[in-house]
Amino acid sequence: MKYAMFWGCLIPAREPNYEVSVRKIMPAFGVKLVEMEGTNCCAPFGIQSLDYMSWLALAARNLCIGEEMGLDIVTLCNDCYESLLMVNTMLKTDHELKNQVNEILAEVGKEYKGKIDVKNMIDVLYDDVGVKKVKDAVKKPFTGLKVATQPGCHLTKPKRIHFGERKFDAFDELVRATGAETIDYDRRQSCCGGPLRGINDELARDVARMKLISIKNAGAECIVTVCPFCFLELDMSQLEIKRHFKEEYNLPVLHFAELLRMAMGMKLDDWETKSHRVPLNPLLKDRLQEG
Amino acid sequence: MTKLSELEPKFMHEVANTPRGKGILACIQCGRCSSSCPIARLVDEHNPRQLMEMIILGSRDEVLHTKLPWYCLSCFTCLDRCPQGGDVAEVMFAIRNLAVREGNVPDGFAAQAGNLIKTGRVVTPAMMMINKREKLGLSKTPSTAIEEVQKILKKTTLDKMMASRRTVKE
Numbered sequence: 001m002k003y004a005m006f007w008g009c010l011i012p013a014r015e016p017n018y019e020v021s022v023r024k025i026m027p028a029f030g031v032k033l034v035e036m037e038g039t040n041c042c043a044p045f046g047i048q049s050l051d052y053m054s055w056l057a058l059a060a061r062n063l064c065i066g067e068e069m070g071l072d073i074v075t076l077c078n079d080c081y082e083s084l085l086m087v088n089t090m091l092k093t094d095h096e097l098k099n100q101v102n103e104i105l106a107e108v109g110k111e112y113k114g115k116i117d118v119k120n121m122i123d124v125l126y127d128d129v130g131v132k133k134v135k136d137a138v139k140k141p142f143t144g145l146k147v148a149t150q151p152g153c154h155l156t157k158p159k160r161i162h163f164g165e166r167k168f169d170a171f172d173e174l175v176r177a178t179g180a181e182t183i184d185y186d187r188r189q190s191c192c193g194g195p196l197r198g199i200n201d202e203l204a205r206d207v208a209r210m211k212l213i214s215i216k217n218a219g220a221e222c223i224v225t226v227c228p229f230c231f232l233e234l235d236m237s238q239l240e241i242k243r244h245f246k247e248e249y250n251l252p253v254l255h256f257a258e259l260l261r262m263a264m265g266m267k268l269d270d271w272e273t274k275s276h277r278v279p280l281n282p283l284l285k286d287r288l289q290e291g
Numbered sequence: 292m293t294k295l296s297e298l299e300p301k302f303m304h305e306v307a308n309t310p311r312g313k314g315i316l317a318c319i320q321c322g323r324c325s326s327s328c329p330i331a332r333l334v335d336e337h338n339p340r341q342l343m344e345m346i347i348l349g350s351r352d353e354v355l356h357t358k359l360p361w362y363c364l365s366c367f368t369c370l371d372r373c374p375q376g377g378d379v380a381e382v383m384f385a386i387r388n389l390a391v392r393e394g395n396v397p398d399g400f401a402a403q404a405g406n407l408i409k410t411g412r413v414v415t416p417a418m419m420m421i422n423k424r425e426k427l428g429l430s431k432t433p434s435t436a437i438e439e440v441q442k443i444l445k446k447t448t449l450d451k452m453m454a455s456r457r458t459v460k461e
Binding site: 007008009010012013014016019020035037038039040041044045046047048049050051052053054057058061104105107108153154157158159189190191193195196198199200203206207210271 | 309310311329330332333334361362364365366367368370371380384387388391396397399400402403404407411412413414415416417420423424427429430432433434435436439440442443444446447448449452453
């Protein structure tokens with residue numbers, strides 16, 4: 001299995017711990033991630049808000065690079081996923097729109113053809129690798145660990161590009177494949193507040209707080225996510241909430257790739273442990289390298 | 292509040308004729324979007340149903356020249372739940388796009404556009420992170436194509452739109 005890997009902006013710039021874990025686990029499943037050269041911003045929510053055609057053209061330029069490689073694109077970030085998947089879906093079905101976008105892309109010598117698909121890492125693990133193989137790779141299961149899963153909005157919404165809520169269950173099933181228990185909580189489908197960072201920080205914190213209250217009440221011990229925005233938001237905001245509201249949630253936030261990597265018997269390095277603001281140690285001591 | 296004499300009844304069609312704005316025509320004012328919205332719970336000023344109503348009635352100035360279009364963070368819950376398939380979150384994109392053309396861009400969004408125009412990306416690694424990445428054996432920064440991004444944004448005129456932005460009314 002070979003894919004064009006779209007790392008996006010946020011993960012390489014802020015969360016190399018996510019990147020490293022993905023690089024370590026995927027080869028174990030026979031998945032080869034080929035680097036994409038010369039990509040640009042996926043044009044997420046903030047850019048889409050400014051201008052429609054800029055969004056389409058920027059996303060389509062990335063899709064063209066995947067087409068030139070002859071490989072389906074895999075994304076890790078929910079915002080990259082939403083932007084590239086949505087634009088790919090729109091341009092594949094709307095020929096007039098495709099022509100308009102290609103007129104812009106001609107400026108940079110590219111042409112969108114609509115030959116490839118866009119996937120998320122969860123699609124690859126669930127559909128192409130399969131839950132059974134993931135289960136088989138687990139050497140140190142997280143038996144009894146109560147996990148609140150946070151798929152993030154754009155892994156599953158809007159439904160019309162994701163074909164329903166199947167991916168919610170797919171993500172939970174993959175988390176359970178590590179031996180952990182997934183718990184249901186009432187704000188599971190709601191936003192983490194992340195997109196508001198840098199725009200309205202206090203509001204972002206308050207949105208995250210609603211989510212954390214719901215997770216704590218449901219009895220979870222930690223949060224597992226696939227989205228780099230959710231990771232930063234839910235991890236970082238716990239410190240802000242402690243300062244502002246004097247409330248402590250102590251819910252470590254993990255990337256799914258980190259959880260799976262630990263379940264496969266690999267320990268997280270010290271710098272990776274320190275990439276989490278809510279300490280992992282009380283929960284995962286024996287799975288972390290000594291600093 | 293917009294006075295009767297200031298209403299622009301054609302505004303609904305102006306919105307509907309933009310690429311993501313068609314959903315406004317389907318709105319039946321049921322309010323399911325407002326009850327689904329995570330921001331509406333926390334911010335009194337943000338009420339998607341009311342915003343749809345303002346578009347329908349033609350409060351053009353109030354919709355496009357205030358902070359109202361900028362609260363939505365596009366979680367798409369309202370879009371999935373709209374009984375009319377009215378694409379509320381898409382209409383939000385439509386009115387933000389229109390607001391930008393009137394010079395209404397909040398600082399946070401303008402900062403993202405600024406990074407994009409300068410670096411080809413919205414987020415770029417800080418110097419400390421570049422060093423850390425090198426130590427970890429990762430590429431210093433993701434390879435990008437700044438000039439091509441700039442050519443695209445010149446063609447779509449996003450660069451000009453950003454240069455002519457104004458301060459938003461409170």
